[in-house]
Every structure is written in C-alpha cells, then in structure tokens.
Amino acid sequence: MAGAGQTPFGRSRGSIGSLADEAAETALERANVGDVxxxxxxxxxxxxxxxxxxxxxxxxxxxGLTPRPAIRVExxxxxxxxxxxxxxxxxxxxxxxxxxxxxxxxxxHLEPRxxxxxxxxxxxxxxxxxxxxxxxxxxxxARASMARHGATDEDLADLAVKAxxxxxSNPNAHRRKALSREDVLxxxxxxxxxxxxxxxxxxxxxxxxxxxxxxxxxxxxxxxxAATDRLRYADxxxxxxxxxxxxxxxxxxxxxxxxxxxxxxxxxxxxxxNLEWSNPEDLGxxxxxxxLDAMKRGETDLGGRLPINPSGGLTSKGHPVGAxxxxxxxxxxxxxxxxxxxxxxxxxxxxxxxxGGFGASVFVTVLEMA
Amino acid sequence: MAGAGQTPFGRSRGSIGSLADEAAETALERANVGDVxxxxxxxxxxxxxxxxxxxxxxxxxxxGLTPRPAIRVExxxxxxxxxxxxxxxxxxxxxxxxxxxxxxxxxxHLEPRxxxxxxxxxxxxxxxxxxxxxxxxxxxxARASMARHGATDEDLADLAVKAxxxxxSNPNAHRRKALSREDVLxxxxxxxxxxxxxxxxxxxxxxxxxxxxxxxxxxxxxxxxAATDRLRYADxxxxxxxxxxxxxxxxxxxxxxxxxxxxxxxxxxxxxxNLEWSNPEDLGxxxxxxxLDAMKRGETDLGGRLPINPSGGLTSKGHPVGAxxxxxxxxxxxxxxxxxxxxxxxxxxxxxxxxGGFGASVFVTVLEMA
Numbered sequence: 001m002a003g004a005g006q007t008p009f010g011r012s013r014g015s016i017g018s019l020a021d022e023a024a025e026t027a028l029e030r031a032n033v034g035d036v037x038x039x040x041x042x043x044x045x046x047x048x049x050x051x052x053x054x055x056x057x058x059x060x061x062x063x064g065l066t067p068r069p070a071i072r073v074e075x076x077x078x079x080x081x082x083x084x085x086x087x088x089x090x091x092x093x094x095x096x097x098x099x100x101x102x103x104x105x106x107x108x109h110l111e112p113r114x115x116x117x118x119x120x121x122x123x124x125x126x127x128x129x130x131x132x133x134x135x136x137x138x139x140x141x142a143r144a145s146m147a148r149h150g151a152t153d154e155d156l157a158d159l160a161v162k163a164x165x166x167x168x169s170n171p172n173a174h175r176r177k178a179l180s181r182e183d184v185l186x187x188x189x190x191x192x193x194x195x196x197x198x199x200x201x202x203x204x205x206x207x208x209x210x211x212x213x214x215x216x217x218x219x220x221x222x223x224x225x226a227a228t229d230r231l232r233y234a235d236x237x238x239x240x241x242x243x244x245x246x247x248x249x250x251x252x253x254x255x256x257x258x259x260x261x262x263x264x265x266x267x268x269x270x271x272x273x274n275l276e277w278s279n280p281e282d283l284g285x286x287x288x289x290x291x292l293d294a295m296k297r298g299e300t301d302l303g304g305r306l307p308i309n310p311s312g313g314l315t316s317k318g319h320p321v322g323a324x325x326x327x328x329x330x331x332x333x334x335x336x337x338x339x340x341x342x343x344x345x346x347x348x349x350x351x352x353x354x355x356g357g358f359g360a361s362v363f364v365t366v367l368e369m370a
Numbered sequence: 371m372a373g374a375g376q377t378p379f380g381r382s383r384g385s386i387g388s389l390a391d392e393a394a395e396t397a398l399e400r401a402n403v404g405d406v407x408x409x410x411x412x413x414x415x416x417x418x419x420x421x422x423x424x425x426x427x428x429x430x431x432x433x434g435l436t437p438r439p440a441i442r443v444e445x446x447x448x449x450x451x452x453x454x455x456x457x458x459x460x461x462x463x464x465x466x467x468x469x470x471x472x473x474x475x476x477x478x479h480l481e482p483r484x485x486x487x488x489x490x491x492x493x494x495x496x497x498x499x500x501x502x503x504x505x506x507x508x509x510x511x512a513r514a515s516m517a518r519h520g521a522t523d524e525d526l527a528d529l530a531v532k533a534x535x536x537x538x539s540n541p542n543a544h545r546r547k548a549l550s551r552e553d554v555l556x557x558x559x560x561x562x563x564x565x566x567x568x569x570x571x572x573x574x575x576x577x578x579x580x581x582x583x584x585x586x587x588x589x590x591x592x593x594x595x596a597a598t599d600r601l602r603y604a605d606x607x608x609x610x611x612x613x614x615x616x617x618x619x620x621x622x623x624x625x626x627x628x629x630x631x632x633x634x635x636x637x638x639x640x641x642x643x644n645l646e647w648s649n650p651e652d653l654g655x656x657x658x659x660x661x662l663d664a665m666k667r668g669e670t671d672l673g674g675r676l677p678i679n680p681s682g683g684l685t686s687k688g689h690p691v692g693a694x695x696x697x698x699x700x701x702x703x704x705x706x707x708x709x710x711x712x713x714x715x716x717x718x719x720x721x722x723x724x725x726g727g728f729g730a731s732v733f734v735t736v737l738e739m740a
Contacts (some may be wrong), residue, residue: 038596044423044424045417045423047415047417047418047488047491048417048423051491052491052495053414053415053418053446053488053489053491053492054414054444054445054446054447054491054492054726054727054730054731056444056445056446056598056731057445057446057598057601057726057727057730057731058494058601060598060731061494061598061600061601061602061730065598066598066599066600067597067598067599067613067614067617068597068598069595069596069597069598069618069731069733070445070596070598070731071443071444071445071452071455071456071596072443072444072445072452073441073442073443073444073456074424074426074441074442074443074444075424075426075427075440075441075442076423076424076426076427077424082441082442085441086441086443086456086459088463089456089459089460089463089465090459092463092464092465093458093459093462093463094462095459095462095594095625118417118423119423121417121421121422121423121424122423122424124428124431125422224465225439226408226439226440226441227437227438227439228426228427228430228431228435228436228437228438228439228440229436229437230431230436231427231428231431232431243437244437247437248439255465356424356427357424357427360424360427360431361424361426361427361430361439361440363439
C-alpha cells in the first residue's frame, strides 16, 4: 500500500467530485507510483443524496482518469472498506499492478430529515415500519450491554469524552471541541441512553488509497475478512454484540497469520459510543465484558496498550457514510507509517473495522508495517 | 465457471429478492459445487427503483446465505458485467475458492416516466438539462453511422427483425413476437430514427453465475477488460462509435492471448439496434463499416460465421438494466456448454460485451470451452 489520502470530514462546499479529487490527489502524491491501472470507487447512495446514477463514470470524468477502468462498490456504511477489499482483489489477482481506491459521500446539503430518511433505508422495511431507526436499534443494544456489564450513563458519556479528546489532535476530524462528562450528560437525548455526542455526526468527506504490487510502500495489507448477518435485530442470536464482527475478524487474522494479541491499534466503527465497548470484544481484541474496564483503565487511550480510535472515531472524527471505511484505513496507514501528526501511537500492526447497517455486513482489514 | 442461471426477462410479480433467488438457485444447481465462500451482487439503482439502501444485505438475508461475505457492485447498465469481473478477481486473488455472482433489477412496478427519470440520471446534468436522454443521444449516433455508411431506415428495421427472430427461440426473452420489416417501420418513433422495436424494453430480471477455482466447469473466463470514456457526447473524439469498446476488448483479448478472429460468438450491448452495427466494429470483430454488410449477408445470424446476439440481445431479450450483463454472460456460458436450447450456435470462444451509460464504461469478458 503506497499512499493514503483523506479530506477533512465535516460540512464542505465542494461537490462529491471535488471531495474525491482532493483525497485522490493526496493519496497519489504520497504514493508516487506514476500511473494507476484502474480505479475502485465507493459511495453509498449517490442516487439518494445527489440524484446521480452511474457515479463512477462521473467521478472518473471529474478526476480526468478516463479511459482507465472504474467500478463502484457499495456495502452500506461499510462501503469504503468494501471498496478497499475489492481493490485488494484487483491487485492480488494479478490483473492490475496499481489501483486507486477512493470513496466519497456528500450529505450536508440535505435537510437532516432527508438525510436520515435515506439512512433509514438501510434497515428492513419491517423495522422502518416500527420506527426502528439505526440510533433506535443501537440504543436497545446499548441498554442490553449496560445491563449486562453494570455500566452507567456516566460511562457512556466518558466514551464520548475520550473520542472527542483524540479528535482534538486530528486535523481531519469533524468535532474537535473539548468535552467534559458534564457537557455530554447535559447534551440532548437522541435515543435513550444515546445522547447527541454519543452519535456520529453525518459529514461530507472522501478517503483514498493507492494499492500496488510494484514497489511496496511503508504499509501492507496482510489480511482481509468479511461477513454478513441476518438483517433484523429480532432474527439475531446475540443482543449486545455483532456476530459478523467476530466472523470477519477471525478470517482477516487467519489470512494475516497473526493472533488477536498481535494487534496494537484498532480503528473501529463506533457510529454510536457503545460500539466502542462491544466491537473490540466481538473482534476478540478484548475479553468478553472487558471493553468498559479497558476504557476506564486508559488502556485504549493514545498511550495505552491497545489504542482504539486515535483518530477520534466516527463519533468525533465524523461519518461521511460511504467514505468512512477508507478514512479508517487511511488513519491506520498514517499511524503505521509514523505520519499521524499530533495523535501518533506506537503500533506496528493495526486493524480497521467497518460495519454496514446494524451489524449486517462487516469488513475487517489487518495492516502491517512493510 | 461452473454454472449459470437467469430468470426470464420481462414483467415479473416477484420482488428483487425472489428474482435473485430464482437465478441463484439455477446457477448453484447447475454448478453443483456444494457451498459458496462469498457473494458479489449487482444492482444498478435499488434506492431509485425500490427505495432500499444496502441491498446486498437484504438479498443475502432473502437467499439465506448469511454469514457469507457480500459486496455490491455497480457500473450503470453494465453492472452485471462489472459484478462478474469483481467475482473473477475474488477467485483469482486466491481469497475465495467459489463465488456466487448475481445481479437483479426490478423496474416494472414503476410508471414509465418514473423509470426513465431514474435512467436519465445516468447522463450528465448538462445533457439532462438539454433534454438529451439515452435514446436521444443514441439517435444522434445512429444518424451519424447511417450517413457514413449509406444505411437506410429499412436497414435499421431489419436489425430489429433479426433480433426478434433470435429471441423467438429463447425461452428467457422478453419480446418473442415475429416481426416483419413493415411491422417495425409502422411502429412508433421513440427518437428519430429509432422506433420502439429498435429500443430495448425495460424489464425485471436477474442473472447469476458460479465461479470456482476448484473443479473446473465446462466454460472458463480467459480474459476480462474494461475501460471508461469522457461522459459527455460533446467531449468525445468519435461520434459514431464508442472508443471504450475498443480499449476494453483489446485488454480482454490480450489477457486471453487470442485474436479477434478467434471469437466465434458475440453477445453485445444493443440497448438500441444501431449498436449492433457499431459495437462489433469498435470491438474489432468486424472491419470498419462492415457491421451493416455482415448483417445483410446473414453472417451474424444463428448459423453465420459470427453469430451476434443469438439470445435476441437487449432489444428483444430485454433489459433489466443492472442484471443485463450477467444475462449476457449466462447466454455465452450456455452457448459454449451446448445448453442453449432452440437457439444453439456452433462456438468454442465467445465474447460478452456490456456498456454502462452512453459508452462511458465498458466491460468485456472472453469465455472459452474449458
């Protein structure tokens, strides 16, 4: 993996094409590989958000990258990670030597109600009919976790405090405000027990990566793994975690030929704060029920034994839905390459973890220093 | 490639999930490979057509194929072919041994105006503002070809007659009516000189394939190639053909290590009749300006030296947009495997050719008897 790029996440005046352009340019400059042979593009719902079909052709035209082949990949909010996996296939199949993978989403021009209307389409029609939105389902899950582990509202607030503290030193983060536990507890409720600061802000943004089999960059992808799950919460066998997390992680670790203990850094999909407890447990990086204690003991802080979301994570770095997964992968790239200015951690092996829908599809990528 | 499946194209009462199910079941039964390791799903615009996001997770749930990994791929009307290319990468990368690739689209529940509104989003905003729809642009292109080659309205009608004649013996085809030249000339005009029988009918439908590196099936993919082009017709250097066709075909042929003369069968993307002239010329299978003469001499008929669209092609087999590319690939599979009941041709090497947008992205697949 030769280069990574990302726009700042947040509200942008730029079009989806100009966001893609910015991320691609940074990644290509860093990669310094000359030309690319093909492009893989992630975007969750350009038809819903900007009324455009066949978005890959529009982005290629905007980037001036025609006549190279282009394909769009989508997997709900895990779209960026899915695009990375497809680009990895394209290179490791031997068909393409160097592939640019980029993901972009544009949401801030929509009214909040329009944006959440589009996102609600990720859930099943049955759940939508019940009013079960993504925050609503995750709130039910948070309650189940909290009851099982004796967690309090203060603990949930502390997760938001930690995330926002990390984001303060990340220039690409959306919410860079210093927060106290009291600030979070005074914040308005979105879906009890989740307050606004516990929920990822929707953002505009783009991420990019250059994968090459030619001259190896500072970081390599050593394992990828993905899994799906039954869609409806009511059809699941586990209430306070996502089984697809475990399945995807064990495949990626097996491919990388490493154990969970070898992972020094995790960028995990915390669209809601409580997922920062449950995801690392599902992924096998923390023991069952240890997510909360590890956070309390500072083990998941920037200087801890397993830094989680040094970028600030989705809750404070921001969540440009389809672009989020490539932003996570870019963060791990920078951390392993020693280029995470201001929020650098000490890690040689990292994991990026992305979720599409309510745990319905999960993509895990293991990255190592080359 | 171990198996292929396809639903009949046309108006269906089934949901997108049940269409996918039907195609997948046929392909899996024919393939007889036991289990699949991953699924690649093509669908052009489920958000536009049925208001659903993250459609891959919904189709996986419907098929009962969770927890296997799933990814959605999209490339406008070439979506099915793009999904096939990604599945080919997934297998040839070594990550997955057996992959099910399927593509499905559901359009017939929409009012014609709604459906064409969604499809118009494939064009650029500038062209939409001018009223340049896909039939409109292709009509301009048809006029340019006809002027250059001295073709008449009767010639254009004869292409529709040939396509519908082939479709009559294909049980999966949408339009299976016997047509005379007079019937076509009496048909109403869509965009001069294209009459209704010159335009592919929008359809519901699904196609599926099973790719495996395990026990080889009767047919193998020997080459894939793709290319893009500037989006706007006004930005193109060629008016009566698609340069991306040539670029994609030469890559696929180079990978397959064969020459254009080795191709015995072509399934080409004739969303409009005149593309049956120009595509084979772009692809290098017929000399420049030979497309019309080859058709007149019967060379492209079922018994000719280069049968083109024995299935009936998009104009009569039907066009379930995102599923079309896998339908084309399924047809070539059946032809090479000797399973094309009623419209079998004699071929050992075939090409499937799919276009996304107005020549903006093209995917070519070369298939050979194993």
